[in-house]
Amino acid sequence: MNRKHLISPKSQDKLFKIFAALCTGLVLLTLLVLLIDIGIKGIQRINWSFFTNLPSRHPEESGIYTALAGMVGLLFFTVIIALPIGILSGIYLQEYGKRNKLAKFIEINISNLAGVPSVIYGILGLQLFVRTAGFGNSILSGALTLALLIMPVIIVSTREAIKAVPDSLREASFGLGATKWQTVRRVVLPASFGGILTGIILSTSRAIGETAPLIVVGALAYVPFVPEGPMDQYTSLPIQIFNWTSRPQQGFVVNAAAGIIVLLLFTFILNGTAIYLRNRWYKKTAI
Known part of the structure; x- marks a missing residue:
């Protein structure tokens, strides 16, 4: 008997499901252990002073005020730079771009x-924005670098969401006398909004936790002031956590765990809000 037929297809399917379930369970168990360990270490440090204090060489007096302010400012400028360019690029490539070899080449490279590893974008941002443009190690340099990092994700998700819109909706709009832009603005974009928002969620979440490109473009580990404009120096919460983990004192390890909890909560709140808006939009369009 051939060895290929020793195990039936149903048994193979069952074995694969068991193997996949074991792998998933192992990953979730590892993640749960890490989260519990971080929670036990960091929850004791989270209080009002932890959010309002400046960084200090004394772990019990050190806080995340400047890091949190820098992260919010960095995320704000990243979003306002990346979203319009990314969404408009996706619309153009899908709805207006010609289907030729050049377009296919562009699509492959965007994907x-x-x-691409984030540190490569950091090196690119260092040369383009810090040195050539002369922005220095400012919030604007970091935001432009992170915008380059998340823009391909936004473009790809926008294209896929628009591509999923049935052609019948476009044809019905054209049949009623609408122009190309009117069809895109009033029919295609509302129908694809949920998918576009999903891409924005994924890309923004990635930007929040990035550390390597910010280190390369010159984000500082210690900033004793809150940045007031895009050209100010800054730090970010992931940078602050990275700095604390490199300290030998146990108190800074506790601070790092508390910072991780805050970063996770920030990410969960942002993602939860976006998912809520997306589901609400789906229900609205379904009605």
């Missing part, structure tokens, strides 16, 4: 850029 590849979405998987």
Whole structure:
């Protein structure tokens, strides 16, 4: 008997499901252990002073005020730079761009850029924005670098969401006398809004936790002031956590765990709000 037929297809399917379930369970168990360990260490440090204090060489007096303010400012400028360019690029490539070899070449490269390691974007941002443009180690340099990092994800998700809109909706709009732009603005974009928002969620969440490109473009580990404009120096919560983990004192390890909890909560709140808006939009369009 051939060895291929020793195990039936149903048994193979069952074995694969068991193997996949075991792998998933192992990953979730590891994640749960890490979260519990971080929670036990960091929850004792979270209080009002932790959010309002400046960084200090004394762990019990150190806080995340400047890091949190820098992260919010960095995320704000990243979003206002990346979202319009990314969404408009996706619309153009899908609805207006010609289907030729050049367009296919651009599509492949955009998809590849979405998987490039973040430190490469940091090196690119260092040369383009810090040195050539002369922005220095400012919030604007960090925001432009992170915008380059998340833009391919936004473009790809926008294209896929628009591509999923049935052609019948476009044809019905054209049949009623609408122009191309009217069809895109009033029919295609509302129908694809949920998918576009999903891409924005994923890209923004990635930008929040990035550390490597910010280190390369010159984000500081210690900033004793809150940045007031895009050209000010800054730090970010991931940078602050990275700095605390490199300290030998146990108190800074506790601070790092508390900072991780805050960063996770910030990410969960942001994602939860976006998912709520997306589901609400789906229900609205379904009605």
